[in-house]
Amino acid sequence: MSDNGPDHTVSLRxxxxxxxxxxxxxxxxxxxxxxxxxxxxxxxxxVKATRMSVSLATVYNTLNQFRDAGLLREVVVAPGRSYFxxxxxxxxxxxxxxxxELHDFPSDDVTIxxxxxxPEGTTLARVDVxxxxxx
Numbered sequence: 001m002s003d004n005g006p007d008h009t010v011s012l013r014x015x016x017x018x019x020x021x022x023x024x025x026x027x028x029x030x031x032x033x034x035x036x037x038x039x040x041x042x043x044x045x046x047v048k049a050t051r052m053s054v055s056l057a058t059v060y061n062t063l064n065q066f067r068d069a070g071l072l073r074e075v076v077v078a079p080g081r082s083y084f085x086x087x088x089x090x091x092x093x094x095x096x097x098x099x100x101e102l103h104d105f106p107s108d109d110v111t112i113x114x115x116x117x118x119p120e121g122t123t124l125a126r127v128d129v130x131x132x133x134x135x
Contacts, residue, residue, distance in 0.1 A: 015069035025052050026062050027071075035087040037075065037102040038063075043084075075102060077130060092129040099135060 008027035009019040017023060029046050030038065038046075044059045063084050066072045073085040077095050083102050085093075092110055094103040110129055118124050 011071070015066075015071050017065060017069055022052075022054055022058055023062055023065075025050075026054070026059065027066075030066075030072075030084075031086055035085070035104070037083040037085050039081075039083055075128070075130070077102070090126065092131070094131050094133055097132050097134050105131075 008024050008031065011031075012019040012023055012027060026043070026047060029050065030043060040056060040060045040063055043063070044054070044056045047054050047059065063072065067074050067084065070088065073088050075083045075085055075093055077083065085102070085104075087104060090107045091104045092107055094105060095101070096103070112127055112129075115124070115127070
């Protein structure tokens, strides 16, 4: 933990996760840059640049644990292609297919009408909109 940064140990514990050295290091790299979208591969490259030894499998596992704990939101843009979003508030995304970039836009900018009733025994949790664009 840095003296002027957030205490990721406390944040991880509050989310029900044990603050291992690798989780704290990944949280530092992931969350100290403001809201952003990362893939497991891009985060792995960032972490390696800090000279921390961590496997890609550990990065994948940690991102999934952070997602399950509510610290991240997963945005699936194609089968087997996910981004992890540090902004867990309700919003939607533009996906630039030619560049593989995600850009946030407010949920207030979208009106959704005519949703079907959810299957019996379920309730609507959230509607995610991904608008695909190209350069």
